[in-house]
Amino acid sequence: MRQGIVIVNTGNGKGKSTAMFGTLLRAWGRDMRVCVIQFIKAETGNWGEIKAARKLNLEWYALGDGFTWTSKDLDESGNKARKAWALAQEKIASGMYDLIALDEITYALNYGWLDVKEVIEWLRAHKPPELHLIFTGRDAPPELIDYADLVTEMREIKHPYQKGILAQAGVEF
């Protein structure tokens, strides 16, 4: 039987969600059943990857409120994160997928909206052994790194804002 790999893309650099998206498309290229649940990004955002996902008819849920929690209702942000996790649990336990991505879930863990120990405990009990999972976001908690098989840190070495260049549509978002 295939062994599911648990992947974590973390660090302060670019490429965490982008590599997740690349992995997803690679799996899609092999006719695997894939699903993305985004904990921070919102459907309303102007995101190239969401446009691409729609073109490809990928199963993609952007359930966050767009990184705007700092200026909005924190309880509401927490509720959205818990709703996203409930959907993730449903998808993971269904056994219907080969690869599920939980994009930017680390923020929900680090803000205390989800308890990392409870999340890992639930996964150990319910994740089908052959299911691949990808977690992304900065500052992955040690418990998540411990649970994972493949952890990569994306480190920022050089960024265009150092030259005063604004983020470019199409390549950066």
Added chain:
Amino acid sequence: MRQGIVIVNTGNGKGKSTAMFGTLLRAWGRDMRVCVIQFIKAETGNWGEIKAARKLNLEWYALGDGFTWTSKDLDESGNKARKAWALAQEKIASGMYDLIALDEITYALNYGWLDVKEVIEWLRAHKPPELHLIFTGRDAPPELIDYADLVTEMREIKHPYQKGILAQAGVEF
């Protein structure tokens, strides 16, 4: 006018080519004109990203000999790399693209098949200002990092082979 960003994904971890692929798909989602030239991977390989690229009808050239140069004719590997660079020059200078990826070109630079100073000099003279470029591969030379706007190091923190798990089709290749 849009400013082209020069991106480098380097480091010893996973995600360099995968994030390139994600960036490419993101740009494709915005109807940009994209092209990939792979310096190491060969068309004959069993690669999920090449399967996906074919499904999407992306312009994709895998011109390498599949990382097999250690056991084969080095002159032939060098010739392939120089042929890939000639194609890259043609595509870059054409002005027909929004984003061009030169995947795993660092190996050709580090093996001396291409001269990094000549490559950068040519790019400074011929790259259209609005064209985005992505370079991937381990050990990006300092001259390339100096030329780039956005450099990310993918660092391996944990890898499945540490647990004796083999690479999994669909997520790792």
